[in-house]
Amino acid sequence: MYDIVIIGGGVIGCAVARELKRWRLKVVLCERSDDVGTGTSKANSAIIHPGHSAKPGTVMARLNVLGNQLYDQLCQELDVPFQRCGSLTVAFAKDELPALESVYQDGLANGVPDMRRLDRDELRQREPNLNPEAMAALFAPTGAIVCPYELTAGLAENAAANGVDFRLNTTVTQVKRNARGWTVCTDQGNLDGAVVVNAAGLYADVFNNQVSSDLMRIIPRRGEYWMIDKSYAGAFRSTVFQLPGKMGKGVLVSPTVDGTIIVGPTAEDINDRDDRATTRTGLEHVYQAASRIWPALPRKALITTFAGNRAHLARHDFVVGEAPGAPGFFNAAGIESPGLTAAPAIARELAAAIASRLHATGNAEFQPRRQPVRRFRTMTMAERAAAIAENSAFGRIVCRCEQVTEAEIRDCIHRPLGARSVDGVKRRTRAGMGRCQGGFCLPRVVAILSEELGVSPLQITKSGGNSTILIKKLGELSWERQAEA
Amino acid sequence: MIASTPIDVLIIGGGPAGLAAALAAKAAGAADILILERERELGGILRQCIHTGFGLHVFKEELTGPEYAARYVAKINAQGIPAQCDTTVIDITRDRLVTCVSAAHGLEQFQAGAIVLAMGCRERPRGSLGIPGARSAGIYSAGTAQRFVNLDGYLPGRQFVILGSGDIGLIMARRLTFAGAKVEAVVELMPYSSGLKRNIVQCLDDFAIPLLLSHTVTAIHGPERLTGVTVSKVDADLHPIPGTERHFPCDTLLLSVGLIPENELSRGAGVDLDAATGGPVVDDRLQTSVPGVFACGNVLHVHDLVDHVSEEAAEAGRQAALAAASRRQAIPLPQPEPPKPMASPMPAAAAGAGAAEAAIVVRAGDGVRGIVPQRISPAALTAAPVKLMFRPTGVHKNAVLVLEADGVPVHRVKKRVLSPGEMVELTIKPDFFAAVKPVRELIVRCENA
Numbered sequence: 001m002y003d004i005v006i007i008g009g010g011v012i013g014c015a016v017a018r019e020l021k022r023w024r025l026k027v028v029l030c031e032r033s034d035d036v037g038t039g040t041s042k043a044n045s046a047i048i049h050p051g052h053s054a055k056p057g058t059v060m061a062r063l064n065v066l067g068n069q070l071y072d073q074l075c076q077e078l079d080v081p082f083q084r085c086g087s088l089t090v091a092f093a094k095d096e097l098p099a100l101e102s103v104y105q106d107g108l109a110n111g112v113p114d115m116r117r118l119d120r121d122e123l124r125q126r127e128p129n130l131n132p133e134a135m136a137a138l139f140a141p142t143g144a145i146v147c148p149y150e151l152t153a154g155l156a157e158n159a160a161a162n163g164v165d166f167r168l169n170t171t172v173t174q175v176k177r178n179a180r181g182w183t184v185c186t187d188q189g190n191l192d193g194a195v196v197v198n199a200a201g202l203y204a205d206v207f208n209n210q211v212s213s214d215l216m217r218i219i220p221r222r223g224e225y226w227m228i229d230k231s232y233a234g235a236f237r238s239t240v241f242q243l244p245g246k247m248g249k250g251v252l253v254s255p256t257v258d259g260t261i262i263v264g265p266t267a268e269d270i271n272d273r274d275d276r277a278t279t280r281t282g283l284e285h286v287y288q289a290a291s292r293i294w295p296a297l298p299r300k301a302l303i304t305t306f307a308g309n310r311a312h313l314a315r316h317d318f319v320v321g322e323a324p325g326a327p328g329f330f331n332a333a334g335i336e337s338p339g340l341t342a343a344p345a346i347a348r349e350l351a352a353a354i355a356s357r358l359h360a361t362g363n364a365e366f367q368p369r370r371q372p373v374r375r376f377r378t379m380t381m382a383e384r385a386a387a388i389a390e391n392s393a394f395g396r397i398v399c400r401c402e403q404v405t406e407a408e409i410r411d412c413i414h415r416p417l418g419a420r421s422v423d424g425v426k427r428r429t430r431a432g433m434g435r436c437q438g439g440f441c442l443p444r445v446v447a448i449l450s451e452e453l454g455v456s457p458l459q460i461t462k463s464g465g466n467s468t469i470l471i472k473k474l475g476e477l478s479w480e481r482q483a484e485a
Numbered sequence: 486m487i488a489s490t491p492i493d494v495l496i497i498g499g500g501p502a503g504l505a506a507a508l509a510a511k512a513a514g515a516a517d518i519l520i521l522e523r524e525r526e527l528g529g530i531l532r533q534c535i536h537t538g539f540g541l542h543v544f545k546e547e548l549t550g551p552e553y554a555a556r557y558v559a560k561i562n563a564q565g566i567p568a569q570c571d572t573t574v575i576d577i578t579r580d581r582l583v584t585c586v587s588a589a590h591g592l593e594q595f596q597a598g599a600i601v602l603a604m605g606c607r608e609r610p611r612g613s614l615g616i617p618g619a620r621s622a623g624i625y626s627a628g629t630a631q632r633f634v635n636l637d638g639y640l641p642g643r644q645f646v647i648l649g650s651g652d653i654g655l656i657m658a659r660r661l662t663f664a665g666a667k668v669e670a671v672v673e674l675m676p677y678s679s680g681l682k683r684n685i686v687q688c689l690d691d692f693a694i695p696l697l698l699s700h701t702v703t704a705i706h707g708p709e710r711l712t713g714v715t716v717s718k719v720d721a722d723l724h725p726i727p728g729t730e731r732h733f734p735c736d737t738l739l740l741s742v743g744l745i746p747e748n749e750l751s752r753g754a755g756v757d758l759d760a761a762t763g764g765p766v767v768d769d770r771l772q773t774s775v776p777g778v779f780a781c782g783n784v785l786h787v788h789d790l791v792d793h794v795s796e797e798a799a800e801a802g803r804q805a806a807l808a809a810a811s812r813r814q815a816i817p818l819p820q821p822e823p824p825k826p827m828a829s830p831m832p833a834a835a836a837g838a839g840a841a842e843a844a845i846v847v848r849a850g851d852g853v854r855g856i857v858p859q860r861i862s863p864a865a866l867t868a869a870p871v872k873l874m875f876r877p878t879g880v881h882k883n884a885v886l887v888l889e890a891d892g893v894p895v896h897r898v899k900k901r902v903l904s905p906g907e908m909v910e911l912t913i914k915p916d917f918f919a920a921v922k923p924v925r926e927l928i929v930r931c932e933n934a
Contacts, residue, residue: 227612231752274708277619280725300760304612306620381584385487385592392588397573400523401749406588435749437610439626443637457639462622467709469622470639471736474664 002028002165003358005184005193007172007207009036011148011340012332013199014155015347021162022351023360028193029156029164030186032171034464035424036417037152039201041340042427043276043308044223045265046148046256049338050087050140052107052115053244059318061110064338067345068142074344078154079372080147081257087143087239088118088127090134092292097136099243104138115140129235131295143239147257148340149427150373153417158370160416162363167191168420169464172200175207181328182211195328195354202273202311204319204333212323216333220273220309223265224282226290229301229435230259240293249337251289253297258402258430263290263297269312276307303435310336320346321353330354371415377403377430398448399441401434409445413452420453422446423463446470489594493809494802495583496520497574497750498603500529502782504557505795506601506802507566513806516813519595520561520568521585527561527568528554529605530628531791533635536656538683542792553791577754581777598809599777601801602751602765606783608653609743616648616740618705618714627653627741631660640664642737646714647671648702650678650685652789652906654741659688668694669733672716674701674723677880679743679906681789701725702738711736744787754778761855762786768844768860769871771801777812779805786857786874789908793874843925847873850889850930854878863923866915873911877903877931885932886911890924903931 004020006013009031017029033039048071054061075082091100107115118137123130126139160166167188174185181194198207205218228235239254253263266282283305291297313319313334323329330353332346339346354360376394379387388395393407412419412428419425422432425445432438432445446469450457461467494515496503499522510518526532531539534550541547544556561568572587581597608626623642625633631653633641643666647654650673658668671689676699678685689696697716703725704715718729746764748756757766757774764785765773772779781801782794844860856875865871877884881903888896888911895917903909911929918924 226615231749277705278615278617280615280617280703283615283617302613302615304610305615305617381487381592384586388586388588388591392591395586395588395591396571397523397575397586400573403575435610435613436607437612439608439610439629442625442629443632447637457637463709465709467622470633470641471643472640474634474638474640 001180002026002191002193003360004028004195004197004354005030005182005191006197006199007175007184008199008201009156009166009168010039010199010201011037011041011152011155011343012201012335012346013197014152014159015343016197016199016332016350017164018155018159018162019347019351020354021159021164022363022366023355024363025355025358025360027164028167028191029159030167030170030172030184030191032169034169034420034461035427036156036166037149037427038463040308040310041152042149043306044148044310044337044340045225045252045254046145046262047087047239047252047254047340048144048146049341050107050115050142051110051112051338051341052089052103052138052140053241053249054106054110054338056106056109059320060338060342063318063320063342063345063349065111067338067342068144070344070348071144071146075146075151077368078151078158078370080151080154082144082146083257084141084144085238085255086139086141087241088123089138089241089243090123090130090293091136091243092131092133093135096243100136100138103243107138107140112140113142127236127238127240129294129296130240131293139238145239145254145257146340153428154370156417157415158368161370162366166417172207175210175329177211194358195330197330197332197350197354199332201335202309204311204331208323208331208333211326211329214324216313216319218273218334219312219314220270220275221312221336222268222270222275222282222307222309224278224286224307225262225264225305226283226286226302227304227306228261228263228298229303232261232298232301233259235261235294242289242293251286253290253293258433260303263294265308270309273309276309278305278307282307304437312336318342318346320349328357374408374411376405376408398444399429399431399434401436402430404429404431404441406448409448410452413449419449421461421463421467422449422469425449442469487592487594489582489596491598492517492519492595493598493813494518494601494805495595495597495599496601496603496802497577497583498522498529498605498784499524499527499568499570500603500605500782501531501554501557501791501794502605502784502798503529503601503603504554504561505798506603506781506805508557508560508564509799509802510601510806511564511566513803515806515809518566520566521572521574522568522570523573525571527558527570533628533632534656535635536660539791542790543795550791574750577750579755579775597777598812599779599805601798601805602773602778602780602784603782603798604747604750604784606744606746606787608740609745611740614742616702616705619707621705621707621711622709623707623711623737624705625737625739627651627657627739630739631657634660634664640666642666642735644669644735645737645739646702646716646733646735647739647741649673649740649742650680650696651741651743652680652684654739655680655684655688657739657741658694659692662692662694668692669735670695670697670716672697672700672702674719675699677904677906681906703730705738711738714738744783746784746787748784751780751784756780759855759859761849762857764857766859767857769858769862769865770804771797771858772804772808777808779808786855789906793908845924845927847927847929849875850928852878852881852884852931853929856929861927866913866918866924868915870912870914873913873929874908875911875929876905876908878905880904881931881933883933887930887932888913888917889928889930890918890921891926893921895921
């Protein structure tokens with residue numbers, strides 16, 4: 001019997017899990033894939049929004065602004081890359097000026113601090129690569145960027161270190177009332193809890209609708225992106241938004257904490273929640289729309305594409321709190337953009353409500369800090385020399401594009417809730433994220449995973465399940481001969 | 486601070502280019518040479534190229550990649566040229582301070598008299614082309630698959646489709662067939678293959694593997710491991726034609742869609758790059774825009790044959806040794822020239838000071854791209870033949886290559902067939918220019934292109 005069963009190991013589920021450990025509570029988190037942060041949390045714009053693009057008075061607006069404020073401390077505690085690079089919302093034509101003004105007014109109403117209007121010259125000076133047609137912009141210095149997968153892994157690792165049970169490869173099928181609370185049925189057996197937190201992202205409606213009369217329907221809204229090589233690092237200082245439209249905030253251009261540049265997303269409502277395939281038309285649209293911000297967007301420097309699905313609700317607001325008619329069943333549903341920004345605020349609010357409901361006592365042993373991550377690529381030369389002297393595996397660069405060493409890869413496997421797959425290593429260390437996209441490091445990452453996990457390379461997967469990398473050891477009998485034998 | 490070790494000629498990369506450069510530097514009298522290699526053994530990508538076809542020019546016999554490499558490694562050892570493997574260079578400065586790391590020696594710095602860039606190239610990944618579809622397991626670049634099979638001893642799939650008809654893809658089609666896998670098709674976007682003709686015959690035709698020209702992969706299926714791809718015909722503008730989709734079941738998609746010279750270190754050193762080749766802009770001595778830094782092999786421009794890499798690298802090594810020697814003796818060197826390539830992708834670096842005489846700029850005209858070298862010193866032009874290397878922009882039949890000096894045609898060569906898959910060499914001789922002196926610009930173009 002747990003106090004709390006959390007469904008979903010995305011940024012929300014992991015943040016809630018960690019936050020709950022500030023109290024003496026027994027927490028378990030179920031995640032259907034082999035790792036945390038493999039859904040919406042890994043495939044988004046990696047932006048911490050200032051909060052001027054949410055409608056005043058909404059839950060979204062409130063948690064956006066609050067979540068933004070919590071980020072500095074959170075990322076410092078978890079040693080996750082985070083930068084207050086500021087954001088610009090840009091008007092390219094006179095007829096966009098009223099819309100820009102209304103974003104500003106919404107920002108004021110939502111309590112976004114320190115915003116200021118920039119004219120053409122200031123804009124030009126700040127962002128020389130921006131389309132010269134840009135005539136005015138709203139600058140929000142609280143706009144920021146973060147690495148969303150490192151954040152989710154960091155939250156989960158810290159939650160696990162503080163005693164949260166993680167059940168990976170565990171798919172929740174049904175949530176049922178029982179005499180003392182809830183039974184969460186999974187394909188790996190049942191889990192009982194006094195409280196359930198529904199952080200199931202694209203599937204949050206499924207579980208909500210099993211217990212609550214307040215029915216909801218999540219619409220998967222696909223967003224496609226391009227990534228641009230870090231040889232263009234510095235092309236933009238701040239995140240650049242276009243003015244929002246009906247389908248969201250439109251295509252943005254933003255630096256990332258890793259020095260690459262991200263452009264996207266599209267916004268396309270689709271049927272299959274798990275369909276994260278990119279499309280020819282979507283990618284071309286992103287390229288064209290981003291060219292409006294960055295006319296010299298270099299096709300040659302594109303290194304990869306990806307797509308992520310946001311959990312959109314028709315009401316376009318976050319649903320955070322106890323579900324009507326389902327006492328002890330707490331939702332974090334409809335967490336589309338700015339969900340990453342709001343995550344710490346959602347976690348704080350839900351954890352406080354749950355602790356109060358369960359009359360929990362504070363946990364003096366809670367340790368908010370994660371063991372720092374030693375990243376070769378951000379070390380000074382002297383730090384590198386010292387690191388190699390201490391552990392020679394820092395002297396062996398496995399991923400040449402991102403300068404990730406063998407020491408970092410081994411470390412990310414050994415941490416609490418460490419990497420179990422090639423993508424798990426990639427999200428934690430950036431090995432394979434660079435311009436060659438794993439062309440050189442993949443065989444070495446497979447070999448290290450195999451060594452560290454004590455399994456055959458044939459069992460190593462890209463991302464769990466059947467996503468194996470290798471099929472057969474050469475020199476063994478052919479399949480046909482095996483069948484005969 | 487870390488103390489730097491002086492080295493006469495420092496060679497970055499121990500593949501075919503680095504090995505040949507080191508030997509030539511030694512032969513030219515370099516006092517001390519060091520090869521830095523990131524893998525655990527010398528030989529570079531040749532180590533995984535276990536097929537034959539290497540050495541026909543250099544050794545007049547047909548060798549496998551490892552055999553070809555072994556001959557050079559044996560010479561390196563016989564000459565006592567030191568090589569440090571398992572060592573990754575992480576920085577090169579304009580004044581030739583090289584920083585590298587290794588598990589064995591930690592972080593080290595070398596102050597080089599001359600540097601030979603011989604880092605090779607990397608494969609173009611799926612994402613850079615924006616090939617749409619799911620991000621399933623089972624999508625590899627052909628060279629990665631080659632490493633899995635030939636070095637690690639694992640087969641990465643049972644049933645393959647290969648996108649792109651680059652040489653590595655073609656070689657892998659045969660290799661995978663030998664290993665018991667089924668290669669359903671090789672799919673090429675262009676109406677011609679970018680691989681060598683001999684590889685199409687020996688690796689596809691001999692095994693009845695279809696080559697689908699003017700086709701591309703338009704969708705990738707499979708939630709976890711790949712289950713199949715959709716292949717469509719493309720029109721003259723390379724856009725997929727609706728209604729031509731064909732489904733190929735497969736568990737693996739290999740990509741052989743181009744090679745990119747790996748010049749991140751060069752860029753850090755301030756070396757000017759050529760947008761057409763992806764490699765440094767070099768002069769007839771293979772010196773880059775940074776004095777004392779030379780380039781050769783696939784980091785300079787992607788070659789078809791390793792034999793040509795070795796020949797080119799030997800010249801780079803020789804020139805590096807001479808440069809290092811004159812630096813040691815404080816003899817001022819002729820400096821590279823200020824003119825910029827038209828399409829340099831990177832910001833211009835300051836050119837070498839005190840240029841004695843303006844270099845002749847070599848440009849690609851119609852039907853031709855990626856000429857190396859991009860600069861020739863006037864003295865070199867009149868002293869001895871200079872070899873130009875480039876590729877045609879498409880398949881040209883019964884074409885004529887025209888060399889123009891300051892707008893005047895000075896030389897014409899008939900070519901029965903030119904294909905982007907085969908690099909073209911054009912040797913220019915001093916007597917071509919008897920009538921036009923001094924020359925400021927050379928253009929190579931292709932008539933009937």
